[in-house]
Amino acid sequence: MKAQVHRIKNAYLSHFKNKEFISSFLLSFLFLVISLFVSFFASNYALDKASNPVTDIILSNTRVYDVDWAFIYGILIFWICTGLVLLNEPKRLPFTLKSLALFIIIRSAFITLTHIAVFPTHEIIPTTGFMSYFITADDLFFSGHTGLPFLMALIFWDEKVLRYLFIASSVFFGVVVLLGHYHYSIDVAAAFFITYTIYKISERFFPKDLHLFKNGTDSVSG
Numbered sequence: 752m753k754a755q756v757h758r759i760k761n762a763y764l765s766h767f768k769n770k771e772f773i774s775s776f777l778l779s780f781l782f783l784v785i786s787l788f789v790s791f792f793a794s795n796y797a798l799d800k801a802s803n804p805v806t807d808i809i810l811s812n813t814r815v816y817d818v819d820w821a822f823i824y825g826i827l828i829f830w831i832c833t834g835l836v837l838l839n840e841p842k843r844l845p846f847t848l849k850s851l852a853l854f855i856i857i858r859s860a861f862i863t864l865t866h867i868a869v870f871p872t873h874e875i876i877p878t879t880g881f882m883s884y885f886i887t888a889d890d891l892f893f894s895g896h897t898g899l900p901f902l903m904a905l906i907f908w909d910e911k912v913l914r915y916l917f918i919a920s921s922v923f924f925g926v927v928v929l930l931g932h933y934h935y936s937i938d939v940a941a942a943f944f945i946t947y948t949i950y951k952i953s954e955r956f957f958p959k960d961l962h963l964f965k966n967g968t969d970s971v972s973g
């Protein structure tokens with residue numbers, strides 16, 4: 752345990768002594784904050800402009816299940832665990848945060864283009880409490896609950912255990928949003944394809960951060 756703490760401490764000291772790493776980390780954090788604001792306004796816009804619901808081959812043939820606990824607190828636990836994984840290796844932070852921000856920005860654009868109302872029968876998300884500010888069922892296309900864990904799987908693809916855990920999480924949350932009728936089936940299915948494209952864009956846009964992710968501060972000093 753002490754050896755692990757010592758390793759993490761040395762990793763942070765090494766990375767945060769590097770000016771280029773600090774600059775990249777701060778930029779990634781700022782990008783993420785901006786993306787969250789954009790997502791907030793996009794969700795409100797989509798809710799305000801929502802038209803009518805449509806039929807769905809899955810939702811029209813299944814009853815609604817009480818899965819709000821998984822939809823809200825399941826994803827919260829997921830991000831806490833993912834955050835611990837990221838904090839364990841500071842070199843992972845810039846590329847991951849920038850990829851997350853890019854995902855959120857692109858998803859916000861899709862949200863503003865698609866104004867279909869939520870399916871008529873759906874589990875009601877509590878409108879009180881801390882998590883109600885961050886999780887809604889009004890931003891439909893495409894599913895963030897499905898796409899974000901899959902994005903993590905793509906980012907950590909070389910780490911076999913994490914890859915399969917993230918893929919399993921993506922499938923799990925995809926099932927959850929369908930059982931609760933929070934998303935249409937196309938929102939879930941499309942999330943995998945769009946997320947893969949977002950990851951490839953991240954590779955192209957942030958090559959130095961990707962190299963840093965795989966190699967540490969030695970890669971940014973050059």
